[in-house]
Amino acid sequence: xxxxYTLAAEPDALLETFEVPExxxxxxxxxxxAPGQExxxxxQDRRGRRIGLLTWxxxxxxxxxxxxxxxxxxxxxxxxxxxxxxAFTRRRCLVPADGFYEWRxxxxxxxxxxxxxxxxxxxxxxxxxxxxxxxxxxxxxxxTILTTPANDEVRPIHDRMPALIAPEARDxxxxxxxxxxxxxxxxxxxxxxxxxxQAVSPRVNRTAEDDPxxxxxx
Numbered sequence: 213x214x215x216x217y218t219l220a221a222e223p224d225a226l227l228e229t230f231e232v233p234e235x236x237x238x239x240x241x242x243x244x245x246a247p248g249q250e251x252x253x254x255x256q257d258r259r260g261r262r263i264g265l266l267t268w269x270x271x272x273x274x275x276x277x278x279x280x281x282x283x284x285x286x287x288x289x290x291x292x293x294x295x296x297x298x299a300f301t302r303r304r305c306l307v308p309a310d311g312f313y314e315w316r317x318x319x320x321x322x323x324x325x326x327x328x329x330x331x332x333x334x335x336x337x338x339x340x341x342x343x344x345x346x347x348x349x350x351x352x353x354x355x356t357i358l359t360t361p362a363n364d365e366v367r368p369i370h371d372r373m374p375a376l377i378a379p380e381a382r383d384x385x386x387x388x389x390x391x392x393x394x395x396x397x398x399x400x401x402x403x404x405x406x407x408x409x410q411a412v413s414p415r416v417n418r419t420a421e422d423d424p425x426x427x428x429x430x
Contacts, residue, residue: 213284214337214357214374216416217312218243218326218427219252221334226308229334230254230382232263243426246419247283253355254306255341256386263308270299270356271344278344278352285340287358287375287399291392296356299340300395304385306377307337307357311427313416314370324416325369326427330408336382338375338399363401365409376402 219226220241227234232254245251250265269281272295282295290296311328329335338358345351358375366373377385381398384390410429415421 213359213370213372214312214314215247215283217245217307217309217337217374218328219245219309220424221308221310225334226252226263230261230263230306230308230336232261235263237265241424242422243424244416244419244422247281249419251355252308253339253341254308254336254386255303257388261386264353266341266353266355268355268357270295270340270342270354271352272296273298273342273344275344276346278349281352281354282356284359284372285356287338287360290340290358291395296340299342302388303341304388304395305339305341305355306382306386307339307355309335309337309374311335312337312374313412314366314373316369321414324412324414325409326412326416327366327373327407327409328427329406336377336379338377338385358399360399360401363407364404365402365407369409373401375399376406 247269253266254263271278271281285296290300311326313324315322315324339355341355359372360375362373416426
């Protein structure tokens with residue numbers, strides 16, 4: 213799964229990497245993005261590609277009440293699940309990040325590890341976004357992160373990882389006209405050697421903690 217991640221890149225790097233216009237929201241470096249919090253998401257429609265803040269935890273449009281959002285969706289079944297099927301067809305998105313956390317049990321403790329690109333660049337998680345609205349209720353704009361089986365770097369820590377969309381596949385992922393067979397090929401574990409990992413402070417377990425020291429190696 214993917215339950216926490218980081219996005220501390222400079223705004224200019226974010227704009228250049230994802231080819232989006234100027235930011236229309238207050239942006240700050242984040243070192244512990246958690247479910248239920250707002251985070252930048254890149255999407256595309258007839259008006260073009262843009263970036264905005266959505267809440268992590270997808271609320272299906274058909275729910276009578278929003279309830280708790282769905283944090284992750286398995287890439288292997290996302291096209292068939294009622295909660296994600298329509299969003300997978302029409303509302304795919306990219307979730308910018310520069311790293312993510314996974315935990316491994318070591319003795320009596322669960323030790324967090326921060327995974328980041330070995331070359332230090334931004335990465336993009338495969339995501340889906342959704343709009344929930346009912347008369348008399350506050351609308352919800354939400355997203356979920358897709359996961360795949362872990363690759364060689366992540367597998368010793370956890371059996372799942374975020375689905376990473378390679379730079380050359382991002383246009384296809386955002387394009388609503390892309391064929392399902394192409395999307396299936398995109399949703400695969402990350403290539404070996406892409407990521408590096410380091411054990412970090414257990415302070416990341418607390419969602420209120422959010423500062424650069426969280427990603428310093430132990």
